[in-house]
Amino acid sequence: MTEAQFPDGFLWGAATASYQIEGAVQEDGRGQSIWDTFCRQPGKVQDGATGDVACDHYHRWRDDIALMRELGLQAYRFSVAWPRIYPFGSGPLNEKGLEFYDRLVDGLLDAGIDPMITLYHWDLPQALQDQGGWANRETAEHFEVYARTLFERFRGRVKKWVTLNEPLIVAQFGHLAGVLAPGIRSHATTARVAHHLLLAHGLAVQAFRDMEMEGEIGITNANTAYEPYDDTPDNLAACELARDFDSRLYHDPIFGRGYPASVLKFYAERGAPFPIEPGDMLTIATPIDFLGVNNYSRRVVMADNRPIGFRFAPPTLPIQPMGYEEAPHSLGDFVRWVSREYGNPPIYVTENGSGDEDGPEADLLHDQKRISLLKGFLTGLAGAINEGCDVRGYYVWSLMDNFEWAYGYSKRFGIVYTDYETLERKPKASARFYADVIRNNGF
Ligand code: IFM
Numbered sequence: 001m002t003e004a005q006f007p008d009g010f011l012w013g014a015a016t017a018s019y020q021i022e023g024a025v026q027e028d029g030r031g032q033s034i035w036d037t038f039c040r041q042p043g044k045v046q047d048g049a050t051g052d053v054a055c056d057h058y059h060r061w062r063d064d065i066a067l068m069r070e071l072g073l074q075a076y077r078f079s080v081a082w083p084r085i086y087p088f089g090s091g092p093l094n095e096k097g098l099e100f101y102d103r104l105v106d107g108l109l110d111a112g113i114d115p116m117i118t119l120y121h122w123d124l125p126q127a128l129q130d131q132g133g134w135a136n137r138e139t140a141e142h143f144e145v146y147a148r149t150l151f152e153r154f155r156g157r158v159k160k161w162v163t164l165n166e167p168l169i170v171a172q173f174g175h176l177a178g179v180l181a182p183g184i185r186s187h188a189t190t191a192r193v194a195h196h197l198l199l200a201h202g203l204a205v206q207a208f209r210d211m212e213m214e215g216e217i218g219i220t221n222a223n224t225a226y227e228p229y230d231d232t233p234d235n236l237a238a239c240e241l242a243r244d245f246d247s248r249l250y251h252d253p254i255f256g257r258g259y260p261a262s263v264l265k266f267y268a269e270r271g272a273p274f275p276i277e278p279g280d281m282l283t284i285a286t287p288i289d290f291l292g293v294n295n296y297s298r299r300v301v302m303a304d305n306r307p308i309g310f311r312f313a314p315p316t317l318p319i320q321p322m323g324y325e326e327a328p329h330s331l332g333d334f335v336r337w338v339s340r341e342y343g344n345p346p347i348y349v350t351e352n353g354s355g356d357e358d359g360p361e362a363d364l365l366h367d368q369k370r371i372s373l374l375k376g377f378l379t380g381l382a383g384a385i386n387e388g389c390d391v392r393g394y395y396v397w398s399l400m401d402n403f404e405w406a407y408g409y410s411k412r413f414g415i416v417y418t419d420y421e422t423l424e425r426k427p428k429a430s431a432r433f434y435a436d437v438i439r440n441n442g443f
Pocket of ligand 1: 017020166294351397404413
């Protein structure tokens with residue numbers, strides 16, 4: 001029996017990111033990224049792991065495309081490592097870096113797989129960090145040059161582009177909590193970083209239009225589905241506040257609404273104003289073609305008298321190894337919320353999935369929990385589509401187990417198992433399930 005059916009032409013894919021899978025960090029002229037630096041700082045990454053080898057995708061991309069074909073993937077989202085293209089972030093271009101992505105894109109096209117490029121998935125060139133990183137407005141200008149280089153190179157070959165992956169996580173976890181690269185903890189830096197990331201996004205979208213690129217461009221945000229603890233006015237208001245800080249901050253300006261007043265006030269009171277210059281908000285609001293939605297879970301929100309005005313209620317559902325509640329209704333709920341809030345934009349779910357703790361291979365290959373969560377996520381998504389949300393495709397995170405940032409290799413999000421000793425890939429039960437979903441356009 002079919003439990004969830006998707007519209008004709010719905011696109012099924014998988015997603016990865018450069019630093020998480022490529023390895024080959026010293027090869028073919030690649031420059032250093034902030035993650036190379038961060039991984040070498042003691043205590044920052046679990047077990048002292050690095051992306052030096054990762055899944056060795058840089059050398060195994062042909063096999064990985066064969067794997068995608070075997071699973072019947074129609075689309076593949078990957079990111080380009082900025083330091084492979086501009087080893088110092090700006091200045092000399094590294095042709096060999098571009099050639100790697102030429103091979104990958106052509107291989108995907110030959111296999112009939114639609115490529116989606118993410119321009120920035122967290123591996124900022126270290127040379128730019130040395131000049132202030134995203135806190136420096138010039139990084140946004142360098143990003144535009146980098147984006148233009150890739151647009152020109154892949155014109156006509158790549159039709160789907162994502163400017164940034166999850167600016168919320170870059171700003172909040174990289175520059176406020178300091179648990180991701182570059183490991184800074186500062187309100188002032190966070191406000192600058194958030195603004196310059198969004199400015200970089202807007203400059204890239206403008207460049208895409210100026211260059212009359214064929215295809216679609218959007219941004220991917222990290223999203224938790226927020227639920228109020230109950231419907232008392234205080235908890236309802238707290239839930240809206242949580243949405244201001246985590247969702248509206250990165251969506252409102254894209255849709256021409258400026259920054260949420262609550263967020264501007266919070267940062268201004270901490271002597272950390274958003275460094276908005278004349279014209280910036282118009283640049284950021286350059287119309288996009290689609291919204292990329294990443295979602296893994298929900299959070300229940302309560303009022304709190306601490307300065308920020310909200311806190312998260314203790315989880316009531318089982319907890320995943322990543323600390324997320326098992327709440328697969330979150331994907332459909334978030335898609336409904338964002339569609340209502342922003343006038344039903346076209347959406348691609350650019351990431352969704354679940355992470356296991358490392359453990360015995362046999363157990364990890366028999367990933368029934370991931371299958372049941374995927375069924376839940378997809379059922380919710382199909383429901384949202386039936387209610388009129390304009391969702392065009394879904395990219396599972398991730399094609400294969402990979403470097404999970406500060407967790408190193410201890411968390412496994414793949415539908416394909418990666419043996420980090422031999423670098424062999426082994427499809428998990430969820431990969432077979434997903435292949436069936438693709439074949440049947442539902443399950
Ligand atoms: O692995 C990450 C990815 O890089 C960004 N989104 C969340 C994933 C799982 O934590």
